[in-house]
Amino acid sequence: MSTQIIGKPQDRVDGRLKVTGRAMYSGDRQEENLTYGYLLTSKVAKGLIQAMDTSVAERSPGVAAVYTPFNPLKLYHGLEPPEGATSGETLPPLQDQKILNYGQIIGLVVAESYEQARDAAALVRTQYQAEEPVASWEQGIEHTFTPESVDREKATVKILAEGVDSIDDAIRGSPLVVDVTYTEPIYHHNPMEPHATTAVWHGDRLTIYDATQGVISHRLNVASVLGIDEDMVRVLCPFVGGAFGCKGSMWMFSPLTAAAARALNRPVKTILTREQMFTLVGHRPALIQHLTLGANPDGTLQAVKHDVRSTVSFAKIFVEAAAHRTSRLLYKSPNIQVSHTLVRWNVGGPTFMRAPGCAPGMFSLECAMDELAVRCGIDPVELRTKNDAEVYPGRNVPWSCKNLVECYQLGAEKFGWSKRNSIPGAVQEGDWLVGMGMASALYPAHRNRASAKVRFQADGTAQVSSATQDLGTGTWTVLAMVGADSLGLPIAKIHTELGDSALPSAPTSGGSASVASVTPAIQKAAESAKKKLIQLAIRDRKSPFFGAKIEDVSYRNGELTGAGKSADFGSVLSGIGRSAVEAVEMAAAGEEEEKYAFHSFGAQFCQVKVNRWTGEVRLQRMTSVMDIGTVVNLKTARSQIMGGIVFGIGMALMEGTILEEKTGRYANANFADYLIATNADVPYIDIHFINKPDTIFNPLGARGIGEIGITGTPAAIANAVYNATGRRVREFPILPEKLLPIGANQPMISMSERS
Amino acid sequence: MRPFTYEVPSSIQEATSRGGADAAFIAGGTTIVDLMKLEVMNPSRLVDVNPLPMLGIQMREDGLRIGALEKMSDVAEHPEVVANYPVISEALLQSASAQIRNMASIGGNLLQRTRCGYFRDVFTPCNKREPGTGCSAIDGENRMHAILGTSSSCIATHPSDLAVALVALDASIYIQNGAEERVMNLDDFYLVPGETPDHENQLRPGELITAVRVPRLLWARRSTYLKIRDRESYEFALTSAALALDLNGDTIRDVRIAVGGVGTKPWNLPEVRQALAGKPLKPETFAAAAKLAVNGANPLRHNGFKVDLVQRTIVRALMNLGGLA
Numbered sequence A: 001m002s003t004q005i006i007g008k009p010q011d012r013v014d015g016r017l018k019v020t021g022r023a024m025y026s027g028d029r030q031e032e033n034l035t036y037g038y039l040l041t042s043k044v045a046k047g048l049i050q051a052m053d054t055s056v057a058e059r060s061p062g063v064a065a066v067y068t069p070f071n072p073l074k075l076y077h078g079l080e081p082p083e084g085a086t087s088g089e090t091l092p093p094l095q096d097q098k099i100l101n102y103g104q105i106i107g108l109v110v111a112e113s114y115e116q117a118r119d120a121a122a123l124v125r126t127q128y129q130a131e132e133p134v135a136s137w138e139q140g141i142e143h144t145f146t147p148e149s150v151d152r153e154k155a156t157v158k159i160l161a162e163g164v165d166s167i168d169d170a171i172r173g174s175p176l177v178v179d180v181t182y183t184e185p186i187y188h189h190n191p192m193e194p195h196a197t198t199a200v201w202h203g204d205r206l207t208i209y210d211a212t213q214g215v216i217s218h219r220l221n222v223a224s225v226l227g228i229d230e231d232m233v234r235v236l237c238p239f240v241g242g243a244f245g246c247k248g249s250m251w252m253f254s255p256l257t258a259a260a261a262r263a264l265n266r267p268v269k270t271i272l273t274r275e276q277m278f279t280l281v282g283h284r285p286a287l288i289q290h291l292t293l294g295a296n297p298d299g300t301l302q303a304v305k306h307d308v309r310s311t312v313s314f315a316k317i318f319v320e321a322a323a324h325r326t327s328r329l330l331y332k333s334p335n336i337q338v339s340h341t342l343v344r345w346n347v348g349g350p351t352f353m354r355a356p357g358c359a360p361g362m363f364s365l366e367c368a369m370d371e372l373a374v375r376c377g378i379d380p381v382e383l384r385t386k387n388d389a390e391v392y393p394g395r396n397v398p399w400s401c402k403n404l405v406e407c408y409q410l411g412a413e414k415f416g417w418s419k420r421n422s423i424p425g426a427v428q429e430g431d432w433l434v435g436m437g438m439a440s441a442l443y444p445a446h447r448n449r450a451s452a453k454v455r456f457q458a459d460g461t462a463q464v465s466s467a468t469q470d471l472g473t474g475t476w477t478v479l480a481m482v483g484a485d486s487l488g489l490p491i492a493k494i495h496t497e498l499g500d501s502a503l504p505s506a507p508t509s510g511g512s513a514s515v516a517s518v519t520p521a522i523q524k525a526a527e528s529a530k531k532k533l534i535q536l537a538i539r540d541r542k543s544p545f546f547g548a549k550i551e552d553v554s555y556r557n558g559e560l561t562g563a564g565k566s567a568d569f570g571s572v573l574s575g576i577g578r579s580a581v582e583a584v585e586m587a588a589a590g591e592e593e594e595k596y597a598f599h600s601f602g603a604q605f606c607q608v609k610v611n612r613w614t615g616e617v618r619l620q621r622m623t624s625v626m627d628i629g630t631v632v633n634l635k636t637a638r639s640q641i642m643g644g645i646v647f648g649i650g651m652a653l654m655e656g657t658i659l660e661e662k663t664g665r666y667a668n669a670n671f672a673d674y675l676i677a678t679n680a681d682v683p684y685i686d687i688h689f690i691n692k693p694d695t696i697f698n699p700l701g702a703r704g705i706g707e708i709g710i711t712g713t714p715a716a717i718a719n720a721v722y723n724a725t726g727r728r729v730r731e732f733p734i735l736p737e738k739l740l741p742i743g744a745n746q747p748m749i750s751m752s753e754r755s
Numbered sequence B: 001m002r003p004f005t006y007e008v009p010s011s012i013q014e015a016t017s018r019g020g021a022d023a024a025f026i027a028g029g030t031t032i033v034d035l036m037k038l039e040v041m042n043p044s045r046l047v048d049v050n051p052l053p054m055l056g057i058q059m060r061e062d063g064l065r066i067g068a069l070e071k072m073s074d075v076a077e078h079p080e081v082v083a084n085y086p087v088i089s090e091a092l093l094q095s096a097s098a099q100i101r102n103m104a105s106i107g108g109n110l111l112q113r114t115r116c117g118y119f120r121d122v123f124t125p126c127n128k129r130e131p132g133t134g135c136s137a138i139d140g141e142n143r144m145h146a147i148l149g150t151s152s153s154c155i156a157t158h159p160s161d162l163a164v165a166l167v168a169l170d171a172s173i174y175i176q177n178g179a180e181e182r183v184m185n186l187d188d189f190y191l192v193p194g195e196t197p198d199h200e201n202q203l204r205p206g207e208l209i210t211a212v213r214v215p216r217l218l219w220a221r222r223s224t225y226l227k228i229r230d231r232e233s234y235e236f237a238l239t240s241a242a243l244a245l246d247l248n249g250d251t252i253r254d255v256r257i258a259v260g261g262v263g264t265k266p267w268n269l270p271e272v273r274q275a276l277a278g279k280p281l282k283p284e285t286f287a288a289a290a291k292l293a294v295n296g297a298n299p300l301r302h303n304g305f306k307v308d309l310v311q312r313t314i315v316r317a318l319m320n321l322g323g324l325a
């Protein structure tokens, strides 16, 4: 690994394409003879479709076809995910009249233009036999069950000290107890780019342009729903305009579009509307989390009990592992118990969303830790440092490379934590109450089996290829950087290929695992390609190295040297009349998985102000220190952390999908009513990296970075709000009215008071 | 969106003759196009008023005159507006986004429709959109809805920030109908829903708003618009207050005040004005007067907090403008 490229701030190689509008996203795809699909969706949350009158729509200008359950396209049941606990929609649309959620697909209108399809869709009249949906925690009581597994463990994990019979005994035996419940609404991913599919058939071969986090997995899933062989499908996805998990699974509009294209024998493009993005492509489920912490008066934890209830749909199970991924492992405690139950609602399927499990789980765990710090009268940073876990609880293996205490220290120093006044409401700036808060950040490091190809070309450039994806995160650039680093070439000489299922197989880009998984394969393929290049050079008569011994010729920075000669690979290849030499390699994690635990950590600090009259919370500044192993591209790494923080700001202060109890309809399924942070809501963000390579994890030493930024942010904000006002809001998002109803002894200044 | 024809009149008179129940004017289009896409408004003819002579921002003897086609951004930044009526400038700058303000006109702003989510979703009952179908908000999601001026037919909030500032300043609008022009006080122009929530104002089909007139009020130089919202920018008001203050040392000589986010129309507060006039500039005075703002308030399941919040908004605005904060 050279330090000339890795770790430097590198502009995105695809940046110019993107800002000039020349990057072709899936919805931009133009095809000859193209038609446009527009989805019809259900306006009740539960029941049956009795009838659909499509006659007017069918006569509407430009309409090619209207597919409904009464005029269906044949689709097959989707593949069951390998484990119950992962995502993926399996019920194919239009195969029956049953409605399980508001906004479910009940038809597809195909027309010559998008507008014609949309306007014809508005002319379809549907009659329902509606039933009362399950759309609240109360109604869901009857539909509560325990999942088979949670994050590859049992639904209840107990780690108890010897002689302790139950977690409740351990809690009863603790001198100090914090017992709190936190609730969160449904959250939606809302990437800027909506999902889109363009399906093109050439005979019985299908090419599909889809906004997906996984071209390989998409190919398999689409093929099975269409009932065709995987080899007949090619999925292309060069650019993704944000995904955050909602493009990580195949959703049924994609094979439905392909089926329509097959039936009409014309390419069909379907783009989801923003409203449809709320019901058709997943969400983070709603959660109720109950946390009980038992501690000694000095703050050492004696018991951690974390119980999670999260919602699922009637068609799909997905476990938002909020306790299993957080309280299960973050702190040292002789007694730990995490458990999970699921509640069915009539909503679309939930799915992974940026930092699944960790983001909601860390909100409650880290707020509860703050409450414990207050109870013990200990500084929150000190409390966390005191309870730092050296080994993974219950498994007793160390982490591959953990520097969390260093994150606390550096963060506290950079932020100026020592200036914090621990008395709530003590600091005022004019009309504003000022508070500081902090939280830990946490996300598991994943690495999956991946392949890559490295190819030397006669024109002096090299190609790096893998069927991975760039979600907007900067994968294009990182692959080029690692390719350049491995081959000792400038980045400008590297051509990258990704987002094509025909390339060497790579995993779905999720779990912050792309860089960690794909770069080892590139490094390995680069070494193999160098070997092949040298072999070629000594065997071909036209090569200047002909006849040299293999061990005498070496490759360095694009040049072959040996036997007293040197030549660049381009001239060697052109000299012998070869256009290229290439190697494909696969890389996967090894037995280190048994011996270590792998996580990224961090510490996040923030300062907020809360208006003492009207209760709005505004952020003033934010400091994050991240321990994510090697920083590959400093620029995009910072962007990823910053993006995660902005996500967390929304989660804490304004986001939340409102489900109407009576109708099962989302009341705010659009960007005017579902608020996300604007630039004005985002303060100055100071980001630091520990930057210690985790070479036990992979050769580059780089763990993932896409998700951890969100994990500590919401709790840090909530804790700062407490420090500012003395009010604990345990129900996200923290809206002004939740801070306002003021009892007599609350420090937020009441109407008649004035300091 | 339903099919429509697009017409460009060459004079104000021609425009008003082309208007009608089946037609809609288009200025900046930021409301009308939006609602046509949602099929909430389905005019079969769109009459473009942009070429018409309805421009100009002038400070005159009798006050400020703003042409109906002036853009929100141009009015917000106009030196006479900034100097003489900061409340107007601030209300505009806290409205929508920079992009929308660059497109949207003053006339269109005053005629924008409510943001009630049911009004905007044609698959839900709504008396304002389809009289007689019922109001989904009363028993539905109503956090953003009004607590003042509501009826059992409709509780939708009037969304315009500018209108709140203008009502506080006692502004009027010029309405053109053929060759005939009338001037109407803006507060009187807007109607509360009663039994006919589809009837939002006194504009008759085909009539144009050509200009806004704000009376001269020297002490409006001390005025402000305070908007409380869930995020810092690009969001409608939970509550807002438009306030002008005339001070004589530590005594309040006069006040102009209206509130937004809480009423089915921009909510003028003459009682609060009376309660403050002649009183000492003191927080206790503010709190007592602010209570009068919520006389007759009718809070529902999710918007009850507005009863308290709007009073706090008024007090905060008074504290800030009175230099007590």
Ligand SMILES: Cc1cc2nc3c(=O)[nH]c(=O)nc-3n(C[C@H](O)[C@H](O)[C@H](O)COP(=O)(O)OP(=O)(O)OC[C@H]3O[C@@H](n4cnc5c(N)ncnc54)[C@H](O)[C@@H]3O)c2cc1C
Pocket: A672, B024, B025, B026, B027, B028, B029, B030, B031, B032, B033, B034, B049, B068, B069, B072, B094, B095, B096, B097, B100, B103, B104, B105, B106, B107, B108, B109, B110, B111, B112, B159, B160, B161, B162, B207, B208, B209, B210, B234, B235, B236, B237
């Ligand atoms: C996302 C979003 C956020 C927004 N946030 C805010 C906010 O925070 N605060 C706020 O106040 N507003 C906000 N708005 C509303 C915005 O200010 C209005 O859409 C805009 O002012 C309308 O002006 P326009 O010229 O585009 O009107 P148009 O859309 O062209 O017209 C609106 C209506 O007025 C009629 N009309 C237009 N001009 C005349 C005229 N001269 N005479 C008679 N009838 C006429 C049209 O027929 C139409 O019915 C927001 C809008 C959007 C889309």
Ligand code: SF4
Pocket: B114, B116, B117, B118, B119, B125, B126, B127, B128, B129, B134, B135, B136, B137, B138, B153, B154, B155, B156, B197
């Ligand atoms: S509040 Fe008014 S606009 Fe909203 S649903 Fe009720 S009637 Fe319609």
